[in-house]
Amino acid sequence: MLGHLPEVASQQAYRQAGQHFVPGPACFSGRQHPGTLPQQTRKGGLSPSLQCWGISGGQRSPRLHALPVLNSSAVTDGAAAGGTEDKWIARVLAEFQPSDESPPLPYPLEAMQTECTSALRTQRMPTTRNEEYRFTDVGPLLQIQPQVASPLDVDGEAVAAVSEAHSIKVAAAKIVVIDGVVSDQLSSTEGLPHQAFVGSLRDAPLDLMAQYLGQQARTRGSPFAIVNGATAQDVLCVYVPDGVHLDKPIHVLYIPSGHSTMAAPRLLCVLGTDAAAEVIEEFVSPATDFSTPHVTNALAEMELAQGARLKHGYVCLEGRQAMHMKGTLVRQAASSTYKLTEARLGGRLTRQDVNVAQEGEETRTEMRSFLLCGDRQLHDLHSKLRLEHPRGTADQLHKCIVAAGTGRGVFDGNVRVEQKAQKTDAGQLSRNLLLVPRATVNVKPNLQIVADDVKCTHGCAVSDLEEDQLFYFRARGVDSATARRVLVYSFGAEVTTEWPYQQLRDRIQSAVDLALANVPIMESIESEPVEV
Amino acid sequence: MYTSSLHSRHCHIQRGAPFWRPLGIRQKHTRWCKMQRFDTVRVFAGEVLLEVKDLEAKVAETGQMILRGVNLTVREGETHAIMGTNGSGKSTLSKCLVGHPDYEVTSGTVTYKGQNLLDLEPEERARAGLFMSFQSPVEVPGVSNSDFLRLAANARRKQLGQEELGPLEFYGYVMPKLAALKMNPDFLNRDVNANFSGGEKKRNEILQLSVLEADIAVLDEIDSGLDIDALRDVADAVNSLKRPNSATLMVTHYKRLLNYVVPEAVHIMEAGKIIYSGGIEVADILEQDGYEGIKSRMREEASKQPVSA
Numbered sequence: 001m002l003g004h005l006p007e008v009a010s011q012q013a014y015r016q017a018g019q020h021f022v023p024g025p026a027c028f029s030g031r032q033h034p035g036t037l038p039q040q041t042r043k044g045g046l047s048p049s050l051q052c053w054g055i056s057g058g059q060r061s062p063r064l065h066a067l068p069v070l071n072s073s074a075v076t077d078g079a080a081a082g083g084t085e086d087k088w089i090a091r092v093l094a095e096f097q098p099s100d101e102s103p104p105l106p107y108p109l110e111a112m113q114t115e116c117t118s119a120l121r122t123q124r125m126p127t128t129r130n131e132e133y134r135f136t137d138v139g140p141l142l143q144i145q146p147q148v149a150s151p152l153d154v155d156g157e158a159v160a161a162v163s164e165a166h167s168i169k170v171a172a173a174k175i176v177v178i179d180g181v182v183s184d185q186l187s188s189t190e191g192l193p194h195q196a197f198v199g200s201l202r203d204a205p206l207d208l209m210a211q212y213l214g215q216q217a218r219t220r221g222s223p224f225a226i227v228n229g230a231t232a233q234d235v236l237c238v239y240v241p242d243g244v245h246l247d248k249p250i251h252v253l254y255i256p257s258g259h260s261t262m263a264a265p266r267l268l269c270v271l272g273t274d275a276a277a278e279v280i281e282e283f284v285s286p287a288t289d290f291s292t293p294h295v296t297n298a299l300a301e302m303e304l305a306q307g308a309r310l311k312h313g314y315v316c317l318e319g320r321q322a323m324h325m326k327g328t329l330v331r332q333a334a335s336s337t338y339k340l341t342e343a344r345l346g347g348r349l350t351r352q353d354v355n356v357a358q359e360g361e362e363t364r365t366e367m368r369s370f371l372l373c374g375d376r377q378l379h380d381l382h383s384k385l386r387l388e389h390p391r392g393t394a395d396q397l398h399k400c401i402v403a404a405g406t407g408r409g410v411f412d413g414n415v416r417v418e419q420k421a422q423k424t425d426a427g428q429l430s431r432n433l434l435l436v437p438r439a440t441v442n443v444k445p446n447l448q449i450v451a452d453d454v455k456c457t458h459g460c461a462v463s464d465l466e467e468d469q470l471f472y473f474r475a476r477g478v479d480s481a482t483a484r485r486v487l488v489y490s491f492g493a494e495v496t497t498e499w500p501y502q503q504l505r506d507r508i509q510s511a512v513d514l515a516l517a518n519v520p521i522m523e524s525i526e527s528e529p530v531e532v
Numbered sequence: 533m534y535t536s537s538l539h540s541r542h543c544h545i546q547r548g549a550p551f552w553r554p555l556g557i558r559q560k561h562t563r564w565c566k567m568q569r570f571d572t573v574r575v576f577a578g579e580v581l582l583e584v585k586d587l588e589a590k591v592a593e594t595g596q597m598i599l600r601g602v603n604l605t606v607r608e609g610e611t612h613a614i615m616g617t618n619g620s621g622k623s624t625l626s627k628c629l630v631g632h633p634d635y636e637v638t639s640g641t642v643t644y645k646g647q648n649l650l651d652l653e654p655e656e657r658a659r660a661g662l663f664m665s666f667q668s669p670v671e672v673p674g675v676s677n678s679d680f681l682r683l684a685a686n687a688r689r690k691q692l693g694q695e696e697l698g699p700l701e702f703y704g705y706v707m708p709k710l711a712a713l714k715m716n717p718d719f720l721n722r723d724v725n726a727n728f729s730g731g732e733k734k735r736n737e738i739l740q741l742s743v744l745e746a747d748i749a750v751l752d753e754i755d756s757g758l759d760i761d762a763l764r765d766v767a768d769a770v771n772s773l774k775r776p777n778s779a780t781l782m783v784t785h786y787k788r789l790l791n792y793v794v795p796e797a798v799h800i801m802e803a804g805k806i807i808y809s810g811g812i813e814v815a816d817i818l819e820q821d822g823y824e825g826i827k828s829r830m831r832e833e834a835s836k837q838p839v840s841a
Contacts, residue, residue, distance in 0.1 A: 467633070468670045472724075475630050475666075476680070476740060477658035477687035486675055486683070493674020497723065 086124045088142040089227070092262070093117060095146040096231045106201050108210035109235060115214070116229030126223055135410045135442040136351055136380040141323040144293050149259030154178060158286065160186060162255050166284055168501045172248035173198050179257045180265040181234040195244045196277075201235040201268075209237055213268055216301045216329035222353045224325040228299040231264040238279055242272035242305070249278040249313070249501070256294055256322075258286040267300040271308035271336075280313035280504070283324065285346065290319045293348075299327040304336040306360065313499060314352070316344040317511055320377070324350040334360025334389070341498040342369040344379050345511040351380035351410075358421075361389045367396040370492035373407035373439075374515040380410040387421040394426040398445070401491055403519045405438030416448040417456065424451060428458035433465070433491060435519050465491075485521050489513070578607030580643075581748050581779050582629075582662075587640035588804075589628045598624040600804035601640065606748065611780040613790055615815065616801030617823060622783045623667060625801070626750045630664040631657055644748070658684075659691035661747030665737035665754050672724035677736070680724045681706060685743045709742045713769045730757035738769045748779045755789040767792030787815040800826050 084090040098105075105113065125142055126133040163176045163186050172191035175198060176183045182200035189198050197204060201213075213235065217225040240246060254265050269279055283296060296318065304310055318324055324347040330338050344350055356365055371379040385394055400409040409432060417424045432441045445458050465487045473483030489512060496508050582605070589599040598621045606612055616622050628635050629642065631654035642649040644662060652660065672680065678699075685705070686696040697705055703720075710717055715735060725733050734754055741749050751770065755763055770793050774780060782793065790798070790812065798814040799806045800823070808814065808826055817825045 466670075469672050471632065471654065472666070472670045472672065473680075473683070474654040475632075475658055475664060476684035476744065477655050477691070478683045479655050479687070482683065486679075487672070490672070490674025493723070497673050497726065 084121050086120075088125055089120050089123060092146045092227060092231060093120065095148055095262070105233075106204075106206055108206060108213045109201055109232065111210075112214040112229050113232070115218075116226050119226050120230050123223060123226060132222075132382065132412075135408070136349070136378060138323075138325075138349070138351075140293075140349060141295055141325070144261050144295055144323065146262040146295070147260055148262065149179070149257060151179075151181065153259045154257040156185075159183075159255055159257065162284060162286055163253055166253055166282060166507065168249060168251045168280065168504050170248055170501065171251035171280075172246060173250045175199070175236060175250065175252045177234075177236060177252060177254045177265050179260045180232060180254075180263040182236050191248060192246065192250075193244060195241050196246060197237065197239040198250055199237065201237050204235075204237040205239065208239065208270070209235070209268060212270055212301065212303050214301075216303075216331055216355075216357075217299060217327070220329055220355045220357065221299070222327055224297050225299050225327040225329070225353075228264045228266055228297050228327065231262070231297070232266040232299075233264070235266045235268050238267070238269040238277065240271050240275040240277045240308075243274050244272070245276040246278065247276075249280050249311075252279060252281045254281065254283045254296070254298065256286055256296060256318075258290060258292060258294075260294070261292070262295040262297065265296070265298045267298075268303075269300065269310065269312075270303045271305060271310055273305045274307040275305070276309040278311035278313070280315065280499075280501075282313075282315040282504070283318050283322075283346070285317065285319035285322070287319075291321050293321045293323065295323045295325070296347075297325045300329070302328070302330040302338065304330070304332045304338060306333045307335045308333070309337040309339075311339045312341070313504075314340065314342040314344075315504065315508065316346050316350055317507060318346040318350075320346070320348055322347040322350075326350070326352040328352060328354045330354070330356040330365075332356065332358050332360070332363040332365065335362045336360075337364040337366075339364075339366040339498075340368065341495060342367075342371075342381075343492065343496055343508050344369070344371045344381075345374075345508065345515060347379075348376060349378050351382065354381070354383040354385075356383075356385045358385075358387050358389050358392055362391045363387075363389070363393075365392070365394045367398075368495040368498060369398045369400075370495035371398075371400045371409055372492065372512060372515050373400070373402045373404070373409050375404040376406045377404070378408045378410065381413070382410075383413045384416075385414070386416045386418070387424050387426070388418045389421055391423045392421060392426075393424070394428075396428045396445075397495065398428075398430040398443075399432075399492060399495055400430070400441055400443075401433045401435065401488065401516075402439035402441055403435045403516055405436050407439055409441040409443075411441070411443045411445070413445045414448070415446070415456075415458075417451050417454055419450045421451045422453045424454040424456070426454065426456045430460040432460075432462045433488065434463045435488065435516075435521060481521075488521050489516060578609045579777075580605055580607050581645060582606040582649075582781075583641075583643040584625075584629075585641045585643075587625070587628065587642060588638045589624060589635050590638055592634055592636045597638075598635070598804055599628065599640075602801075602804070602806055604799065604806060606779045606781055608777045608779055610797070611774070611782070611793060611795040612797045612799065613782045613784060613795040613815065614799045614801055614806075615784060615818060620801040621804040622801050623752055624804075626664050626752045626781070626783055629657075629750055630654055630662060655687065658744070658746075659688050661688075661745075662750070663741050663744055663746030663748065664750040665734070665741065665752055667752045667756065669725045669728075669733045669737055671726045671728075673726045675724050676720070677722055677724050678702070678706070678720040681720070681740065681743050684740065688744050706743060710739065712772060713739060713742060714765060715739060731759070731762040734758060734762070734766055735769075738766055738773075742769070742773055747777065748781065749773070750781045750783070752783045753785070754782065755784055755786065763788065764792060787819045790815050 084093060126138060128134055128137050159178055173189040174187060176186035192198060201209060214229055217229055238250060256263055271277060302310060316324055332338055365385055367383060369381055373379050394415055396413055398411050398413060402409050411430055413428055415426050415428055417426060428445050428447060430443050430445045432443060441462060443460055445460050447456050447458050449456055465484060469487055470480060470483050474480055492512060496505055499505060584602050584604040587599050587602040590597045602625055614622050624635055628637055637650055649657060682702045689696055725736060754766060758766060767789060794812060798810055798812060800808040808830055817829060
């Protein structure tokens with residue numbers, strides 16, 4: 001399976017069936033049923049929802065120019081308010097401008113804010129013309145008018161109930177972050193050893209945190225990371241000193257209050273030499289029927305000293321109107337281990353930018369992601385791992401299900417092995433399931449190898465379950481339709497079983513069940529030729 | 533019909549089966565017996581469960597021929613062992629029997645309970661009571677063993693016209709089986725084979741055999757990778773699952789398994805064919821002199837009766 005792309009019908013056949021083949025990075029679409037689909041569904045090359053998003057529908061040719069790109073006006077209007085280039089940025093900066101009444105910020109945060117604000121003045125938000133955002137149009141996000149509610153508006157009881165409903169029993173600490181601000185009332189850190197610090201920057205060892213805050217975002221952050229730097233109202237700090245091991249996880253629960261339309265939660269995680277910790281970030285919706293469009297623009301910076309081990313969990317179960325941007329910046333010193341496990345099911349438009357830099361030899365980096373794109377959902381994962389030192393290992397597994405014709409998965413996983421990084425062992429695998437016609441993934445697993453003494457594998461598979469697993473079921477008397485169903489439902493488990501926390505897994509599984517409830521799981525998605 | 537000389541009358545009578553019997557009065561297998569021509573008298577007690585005739589098969593992808601005319605008859609109550617060098621086609625034979633998509637049968641027939649086995653889908657074969665244990669069972673993270681076993685058991689029960697079991701009833705059904713196999717109930721909660729040790733995977737296969745109550749068990753190297761204690765446990769389990777009307781076909785490299793699960797017949801495979809069949813003594817020759825020993829014995833026998841074959 002590795003390094004082998006499944007055969008797809010010829011470009012010509014796709015075109016004739018009304019399917020647009022996108023050159024460049026691997027792009028696959030679900031099987032077409034020209035004979036069985038209603039006429040009007042087939043007619044439009046773009047589904048209605050994609051049009052209303054202003055996404056080019058995977059097409060690069062003339063139609064791209066004909067379609068209005070939602071944020072193009074913002075770009076062309078140029079220097080609007082306050083000498084700021086980008087209109088949306090101008091609105092954000094205006095809304096987040098500190099008023100005279102607001103309490104003073106801790107000095108590292110204030111310094112970062114000033115720096116990022118001035119950086120933003122010349123910045124423009126990306127469009128689909130930027131290669132990095134080619135398949136992910138952030139237009140709908142930029143249409144949301146930023147609004148910040150006063151903390152007084154927050155309905156404490158409702159938030160407490162949400163917090164109660166999302167727990168991890170064994171967690172050593174639970175931190176609740178409301179609209180990007182750490183809530184002292186709802187958080188508890190009783191299970192932590194006294195050497196470690198977990199809490200708001202306001203109470204943190206400031207001089208230490210000042211050394212790290214914003215450092216990685218400055219050089220390797222995305223535009224959204226800069227926006228986060230300018231708008232963050234608080235920073236959750238996790239500090240584990242040298243040699244301290246936390247054997248139980250730190251559970252961070254991010255809840256939007258529902259009154260603000262934009263929040264910028266920020267996490268700074270500093271692990272000393274040979275320290276070990278597990279941090280699970282979980283983003284949830286304030287209510288099950290919450291339907292106000294809002295932006296969550298989160299950022300995490302992880303600093304791993306020599307020999308440190310960090311397990312990082314990231315779960316997105318936000319409501320279907322959430323625009324969710326997430327940056328994860330990691331710096332790994334020699335012999336350190338960073339392990340990311342991600343499950344993303346909620347939100348309308350979500351994207352994670354993972355950027356891992358290697359600062360020393362023999363680092364270990366593991367990334368596992370499971371993404372499920374339902375109706376009108378787009379999940380994007382962009383990861384960059386740069387290996388510049390010898391004997392590093394990297395292992396990435398990306399699993400994505402697209403369960404609706406209006407859903408889309410995007411993956412760009414870049415691993416760069418520089419000349420110095422000899423004896424690197426890097427593996428990358430992307431597995432994608434397209435369950436219905438028109439479901440789309442744009443996947444681009446890529447390894448750039450400059451060093452010559454390395455072991456690297458990568459592969460990508462679209463639209464197939466593992467034959468061995470299917471046969472195992474059949475050999476025990478289970479028909480293939482049932483087997484497919486069971487295997488699709490458990491497709492993400494290869495990733496989520498990394499968490500031994502039953503409550504968390506139950507929450508994820510029920511989100512999976514909900515997303516797949518009305519999806520017809522086809523006998524076999526590939527293999528049938530496209531009818532003309 | 534090919535009748536192996538190895539089916540000693542003694543062994544069948546010992547199992548308490550009548551010496552001869554008209555087919556019509558048998559209750560157990562009326563369903564498939566209907567499909568058979570009515571022979572009124574059977575000389576040997578055990579009905580033929582599985583009959584492989586001149587089976588040829590190739591690897592579907594490369595077209596490489598593996599089986600070149602296998603003949604084998606397995607009757608109820610019997611235990612057979614197939615031995616042979618690496619690449620002789622032992623595992624391919626067992627995979628062809630369960631319908632593995634990697635192999636394609638090019639000629640020959642396989643009759644199971646009077647039915648053409650090759651016409652059936654893999655799942656239909658399993659529901660009809662044919663079971664194969666996998667040499668290296670695949671891991672299915674995210675699917676719990678109890679769910680998997682229940683799905684499998686219910687598919688088989690449905691076929692047999694029995695009521696399907698709910699989660700709780702299934703628990704009641706499977707617990708005694710676990711206890712009989714001396715297995716930890718913890719097995720049920722774990723994901724299918726995920727992070728199982730080699731020995732645990734093999735035990736899990738036997739648990740599946742037990743839950744499915746298969747009529748013929750094809751055990752493909754069930755002894756590989758097991759330590760002595762685990763081997764004894766697995767062998768005991770296989771013995772305890774034998775029924776008078778079921779049969780076992782073992783594929784193995786070593787005699788040590790056959791010391792515990794004693795077969796009536798041992799077949800030697802080479803280059804896609806069964807070249808020699810005999811009793812347990814064949815395994816002894818193999819253990820002592822290797823495959824060369826078998827060949828010299830074949831030459832000996834051939835020189836004794838040059839014409840009659």
